[in-house]
Amino acid sequence: MPACELCGKQTELVTASVEGADLEVCSNCARHGTIKRKALVQSYRPKPLPQLPEETVVKNFAIMLRLEREKRGLTQEDFAKLLQEKESIVTKWESGSLLPEVAIAKKLEKILGLSVVEIEKREALLPPKLRNDVLTLGDMIKVRKRK
Ligand SMILES: [Zn+2]
Numbered sequence: 001m002p003a004c005e006l007c008g009k010q011t012e013l014v015t016a017s018v019e020g021a022d023l024e025v026c027s028n029c030a031r032h033g034t035i036k037r038k039a040l041v042q043s044y045r046p047k048p049l050p051q052l053p054e055e056t057v058v059k060n061f062a063i064m065l066r067l068e069r070e071k072r073g074l075t076q077e078d079f080a081k082l083l084q085e086k087e088s089i090v091t092k093w094e095s096g097s098l099l100p101e102v103a104i105a106k107k108l109e110k111i112l113g114l115s116v117v118e119i120e121k122r123e124a125l126l127p128p129k130l131r132n133d134v135l136t137l138g139d140m141i142k143v144r145k146r147k
């Protein structure tokens with residue numbers, strides 16, 4: 001029976017990553033480290049998500065659009081012509097019941113000189129080092145040595 005490299009317990013072991021080094025440890029010790037599943041360690045590398053930020057239409061689009069029309073002194077009908085859209089669509093945009101697609105919003109940006117498309121940062125873009133908040137096996141070893 002193999003023995004855990006941390007506590008010496010003779011039991012079924014798993015591979016856990018400790019500051020770059022792999023250790024064979026029991027499941028109890030492994031809970032505090034980064035467990036690697038043996039079969040997957042070598043072959044499985046998750047592909048990073050595409051780093052493209054997502055573009056969205058601003059939340060106050062309806063208000064911005066209405067203010068812009070009022071500033072120009074246009075009726076919704078004239079405004080719709082200017083935007084090359086149906087009046088019924090423009091009415092929905094202004095009431096907030098409909099948001100234009102990003103591509104259309106960009107067209108409106110060009111026509112009106114407004115900024116109605118924003119970049120939305122996704123959580124996937126957060127750096128992975130946040131995971132280091134968890135107590136690692138390395139910390140466990142340091143604690144043991146102090147005793
Ligand atoms: Zn152990």
